[in-house]
Every structure is written in C-alpha cells, then in structure tokens.
Amino acid sequence: MARLQIFQGMLLMNFNYLKVLVEQIHSAAIATIGSDGHPQTRIIDMMLYDEKGIYFLTAKGKTFYEQLMQQKFVALSATKDNMSISLRGKIKNIGAEKLNEIFKINTYMQKIYPNDTRRALEVFCLYEAQGEYFDISDPSHIVRDTIVIGTPEMQKSGYHVGSGCIGCKLCYSVCPQKCIDISQKPVVIDQNRCLHCGRCAEVCPKQVIEKWGKA
Ligand code: SF4
Numbered sequence: 100m101a102r103l104q105i106f107q108g109m110l111l112m113n114f115n116y117l118k119v120l121v122e123q124i125h126s127a128a129i130a131t132i133g134s135d136g137h138p139q140t141r142i143i144d145m146m147l148y149d150e151k152g153i154y155f156l157t158a159k160g161k162t163f164y165e166q167l168m169q170q171k172f173v174a175l176s177a178t179k180d181n182m183s184i185s186l187r188g189k190i191k192n193i194g195a196e197k198l199n200e201i202f203k204i205n206t207y208m209q210k211i212y213p214n215d216t217r218r219a220l221e222v223f224c225l226y227e228a229q230g231e232y233f234d235i236s237d238p239s240h241i242v243r244d245t246i247v248i249g250t251p252e253m254q255k256s257g258y259h260v261g262s263g264c265i266g267c268k269l270c271y272s273v274c275p276q277k278c279i280d281i282s283q284k285p286v287v288i289d290q291n292r293c294l295h296c297g298r299c300a301e302v303c304p305k306q307v308i309e310k311w312g313k314a
C-alpha cells in the first residue's frame with residue numbers, strides 16, 4: 100500500500116512537471132542530429148500533455164520532420180522564470196491525431212495555419228523519457244528533481260558517498276549549497292539540492308564520493 104502511494108505520488112509529481120512545461124514554459128529547444136552528424140536545435144512549442152506524454156507538432160515539409168521520423172529520439176530543454184526542464188527520450192508520430200485538440204487549446208495556431216492548412220502538420224508524442232526539473236528561484240536553496248515519462252531504462256546520476264567515509268566534513272565545507280547531511284556517517288548528499296558541481300568529490304581525502312552516470 101505504501102509503495103503504491105509513493106508510486107502514485109511520483110506520477111502526480113511528473114504530471115505537475117509536464118503541466119509546467121506545457122502551460123507555463125511552453126516553448127522548448129529540441130535537439131536532433133543533422134545530416135552532417137552534428138546536433139541541431141530549434142524552438143518548438145509544447146502543445147499538450149496527458150498520461151501518455153508530451154505532444155508537439157511540425158510540418159511535413161521540414162527537415163526537422165524528416166529527422167524526427169528517422170531518429171525517433173529527441174533531447175529538449177526549456178526555461179522560464181528561473182525554472183528549467185530537460186528531457187531525453189523516444190518519440191512517435193501520431194499523424195493528425197490530437198491535431199484539432201491542439202488547435203483548440205493553442206488558439207494562436209489557428210492564425211498561423213488558418214482553415215484546413217493545418218493538414219501540412221503532424222503530431223509527435225514524447226512517450227518514453229527521462230529528465231530533470233531544476234529551479235533556482237531561491238539561489239541558495241536550489242531544487243532538482245527527476246522527471247520520468249513512460250518506462251525508460253533509468254539512467255543513474257548525481258554524486259553519492261560510498262563506504263569508507265571518515266566523517267571529516269571537508270566535503271561539507273566546500274559545498275556551495277550545504278546540501279550534505281553530516282549528522283551521519285557516511286555523510287549523505289541531498290540529491291534534490293545538489294548542483295552536481297563535483298567540488299566535494301575533488302576534496303574528499305578518502306575519494307569515496309562517486310559520480311554516477313552523466314551527473
Ligand atoms: S556536487 Fe557540489 S553541490 Fe553537490 S554535494 Fe558535492 S559540492 Fe555540494
């Protein structure tokens with residue numbers, strides 16, 4: 100029962116982040132790989148969200164459309180009012196499904212593509228992704244959280260203290276956010292407040308602070 104409540108709580112939290120991305124931030128830089136093998140970005144509006152993921156659209160004539168169809172994977176980042184959201188994951192083309200719903204909610208689209216010119220567009224769904232919410236509204240107490248859409252293969256990240264910690268507190272003394280709990284041994288890094296700066300790992304005399312994944 101407790102695990103179910105935690106799971107439901109996580110879903111609710113994820114849903115809130117999707118709501119922030121679509122309704123508050125709205126525009127995101129989406130990266131794909133160009134034909135020259137290098138990344139390309141463009142600003143794309145995040146039109147809709149539901150329990151299946153996030154929806155955006157593009158015109159079939161665009162190079163971006165071709166890249167989406169071929170690569171079936173994107174990375175995106177968006178920011179507003181000291182909040183940012185980044186996600187990487189799988190996308191699928193759902194054609195004209197949800198197109199009318201998107202135009203109904205995002206009324207400005209009716210002026211960009213009036214009448215039936217919207218037929219030039221197709222919708223994509225980011226349906227399996229992992230990413231991060233980052234908030235620096237209070238700079239001395241940053242907030243970081245993981246966002247999950249669907250069931251991606253989870254990538255571990257962050258700095259973690261392993262066994263062998265002697266409780267010297269040197270890591271705490273250099274931590275810009277003071278987000279290390281030194282009341283226990285080994286000391287524990289608060290993952291929701293850590294900047295991933297790596298300073299603690301640099302100074303640890305026992306070298307017991309590990310960087311997991313792409314922190
Ligand atoms: S990585 Fe930086 S912010 Fe995070 S615990 Fe270490 S020193 Fe603090």
Ligand code: SF4
Nearest residue numbers: 264265267268270303
């Ligand atoms: S610097 Fe290393 S040994 Fe010292 S308290 Fe931090 S993690 Fe433990």
